[in-house]
Amino acid sequence: MIIDIFLPLSLVFIMFTLGLGLTVSDFTNIFREPKAFGVGLLNQMIILPIVAFIIVSLSGLPAEMAVGMMILACCPGGVTSNMITKLAKGDTALSISYTAVMSIATVFTLPIITGLSIVHFMGADVPPINILSLGITMCLITAIPVGIGLLLNTKKKKFSSSFEPIASKISTVLFVVIVIGALASEWDAFIANVGTLGPSMVILILTMLFIGFKSAQFFKMNAKRAVTVAIESGIQNATVGITIGNIIMNQETGLSPLSLPSGVYGILMYLVCLPFVFWFLKRKR
Numbered sequence: 001m002i003i004d005i006f007l008p009l010s011l012v013f014i015m016f017t018l019g020l021g022l023t024v025s026d027f028t029n030i031f032r033e034p035k036a037f038g039v040g041l042l043n044q045m046i047i048l049p050i051v052a053f054i055i056v057s058l059s060g061l062p063a064e065m066a067v068g069m070m071i072l073a074c075c076p077g078g079v080t081s082n083m084i085t086k087l088a089k090g091d092t093a094l095s096i097s098y099t100a101v102m103s104i105a106t107v108f109t110l111p112i113i114t115g116l117s118i119v120h121f122m123g124a125d126v127p128p129i130n131i132l133s134l135g136i137t138m139c140l141i142t143a144i145p146v147g148i149g150l151l152l153n154t155k156k157k158k159f160s161s162s163f164e165p166i167a168s169k170i171s172t173v174l175f176v177v178i179v180i181g182a183l184a185s186e187w188d189a190f191i192a193n194v195g196t197l198g199p200s201m202v203i204l205i206l207t208m209l210f211i212g213f214k215s216a217q218f219f220k221m222n223a224k225r226a227v228t229v230a231i232e233s234g235i236q237n238a239t240v241g242i243t244i245g246n247i248i249m250n251q252e253t254g255l256s257p258l259s260l261p262s263g264v265y266g267i268l269m270y271l272v273c274l275p276f277v278f279w280f281l282k283r284k285r
Contacts, residue, residue: 010174011243012145017167018079018099019149020160026093026100033094036229039219040098043212043233045105049073049113051207056121059200063121064257065193069200070117071241072262074110076102076142078237079171080269088277090228098232100146107143110244111135118248129248137247142240175239175266197264205272208234227280235273238266 052073056066077099085095111134118129153160212233216226241262249256 015145017171019146020164068258068261075236075240081235
């Protein structure tokens with residue numbers, strides 16, 4: 001029940017909540033801050049999938065888990081990256097703008113990269129996948145809820161301002177329930193594979209945090225923007241990864257092998273990213 005009904009509906013609500021916190025200016029900021037946006041989007045849309053591909057190719061992960069990591073690498077940052085950016089005293093507005101644009105962009109990029117990854121890593125064992133159908137599904141569970149939330153925030157500002165804080169708390173609880181519930185339903189598989197997936201996940205997160213931070217510094221961004229680019233480069237929406245992995249495998253109960261990397265990542269990202277945040281805050285003093 002958690003996976004086949006509760007999970008997609010929860011993701012829709014989480015993305016709707018994200019939309020409630022957005023404004024039209026979050027999308028148009030890309031034209032006002034082209035350098036900051038260009039570096040961040042390059043990291044997320046191009047460098048992250050390439051780094052993930054290199055890591056899974058060298059790590060010898062089973063084919064389905066390799067695809068699962070590629071799915072994760074195509075996911076947007078989501079509210080998690082926004083919250084961590086705020087905790088790190090980064091540029092929260094820039095983080096939200098990244099999330100807004102990436103939530104739309106991944107409707108196109110995730111199905112394409114996922115389709116290519118499945119063919120490359122799984123070969124003859126490839127499950128039937130319709131890239132157009134997957135793109136439509138992505139639109140239904142991510143872009144449209146974000147759009148509805150944005151529309152409400154634009155047309156019904158008073159309602160969205162009062163409901164958004166409540167919705168954000170509910171979304172956080174839903175995310176925790178999704179990760180814990182999904183892992184609990186496949187605990188044996190999680191324990192059996194965390195040793196295999198863990199090192200690759202940690203390397204991926206650390207590598208992208210480093211690339212994000214250094215690329216921002218290279219283009220002479222201030223500290224607030226550098227930490228924001230780093231977090232947006234290294235943190236992905238695990239809920240999207242879990243949902244898409246299960247949809248592709250048509251799995252009705254538990255975590256599918258394609259979703260397992262996102263389930264593991266949902267826990268590890270905090271264990272890796274929070275020390276980075278504390279390091280950055282201490283560095284600023």
